[in-house]
Amino acid sequence: MSTPAVDRSPGSADAAPDAKWDAELVPDARGRTVRPSPDCPVEVALAAISGRWATLVLRELMHGPRSFGELRDRLPGLTAKVLTERLRDLEARRLVARTAVAAFPVRTQYALTPAGTALRPLLLELYRTGAALLDARA
Amino acid sequence: MSTPAVDRSPGSADAAPDAKWDAELVPDARGRTVRPSPDCPVEVALAAISGRWATLVLRELMHGPRSFGELRDRLPGLTAKVLTERLRDLEARRLVARTAVAAFPVRTQYALTPAGTALRPLLLELYRTGAALLDARA
DNA sequence: CAGTATCCCTGTTGATACTG
DNA sequence: CAGTATCAACAGGGATACTG
Numbered sequence A, B: 001m002s003t004p005a006v007d008r009s010p011g012s013a014d015a016a017p018d019a020k021w022d023a024e025l026v027p028d029a030r031g032r033t034v035r036p037s038p039d040c041p042v043e044v045a046l047a048a049i050s051g052r053w054a055t056l057v058l059r060e061l062m063h064g065p066r067s068f069g070e071l072r073d074r075l076p077g078l079t080a081k082v083l084t085e086r087l088r089d090l091e092a093r094r095l096v097a098r099t100a101v102a103a104f105p106v107r108t109q110y111a112l113t114p115a116g117t118a119l120r121p122l123l124l125e126l127y128r129t130g131a132a133l134l135d136a137r138a
Numbered sequence C: 001c002a003g004t005a006t007c008c009c010t011g012t013t014g015a016t017a018c019t020g
Numbered sequence D: 001c002a003g004t005a006t007c008a009a010c011a012g013g014g015a016t017a018c019t020g
Helices: A041-048 A054-062 A068-074 A080-092 A120-137 B041-048 B054-062 B068-074 B080-092 B120-137
Strands: A096-101 A107-112 B096-101 B107-112
Touching: A041 B054, A041 B120, A054 A068, A054 A080, A054 A107, A054 A120, A054 B041, A068 A080, A068 A107, A080 A096, A120 B041, A120 B120, B054 B068, B054 B080, B054 B107, B054 B120, B068 B080, B068 B107, B080 B096
Parallel strands: none
Antiparallel strands: A096 A107, B096 B107
């Protein structure tokens, strides 16, 4: 894949140690990646909000716990299949916790975990940045 | 698509006016979207950093203007085709400006515009959030 | 040096219909 | 109520080879 050519990096395989990094932009070694890597914090954050509808589902859950039906009602156009996919993904990342009540009819509650709540500043920053871009074009 | 049923919203078609919104999370009407929309600030910001390798290309340009070859050298594994795609996309969004010097050999400079530089806080927040998620799992 | 041109392959999304 | 099962359509990305 990558041309071996000359190995100028004495360090690990996926870093560029001899470059001068912006200490604010790249505070530690995890950010000195040369390719999209699951170990890079930026990629981890992007993965957390990845997938269509993901930020909208998170926004709804930021308002408090919601049932499957409530989420579906709040986001018409989002099919049950995709909603399930998003929720399962968020659950796998431990950002959302599911609580199913085995009654009839079945009730399921989806709530943010502390890790999920930690995404709030990121959503705010996304909004801020996007709004600034929109205003700049206006 | 959406079940017409009862139209409980007296306002526009893509908003839910009767819901109570978190004023910090959704500061204005542009955030009260019911589906992924190009008008939503969050979507605009996500679009700005969309595409594989995008954040890495932006990171490199945050360090200063770079030529096509410099970017390619700094990001081995990124093919010329995809690098071109990312740069063209960023250019179309006015986040990056291209300056080609018609000499021989050809020299091209890619630099962030003010709008592109405005993405820095977002990248920092992505890093912060991702690092927090990584630390939480450790 | 700075790209283009193809081809192919894979993942993602959406529509629709069905179930414990 | 809270999902699952299929299937079709599409876009994104990578490998490779070529050009002004």
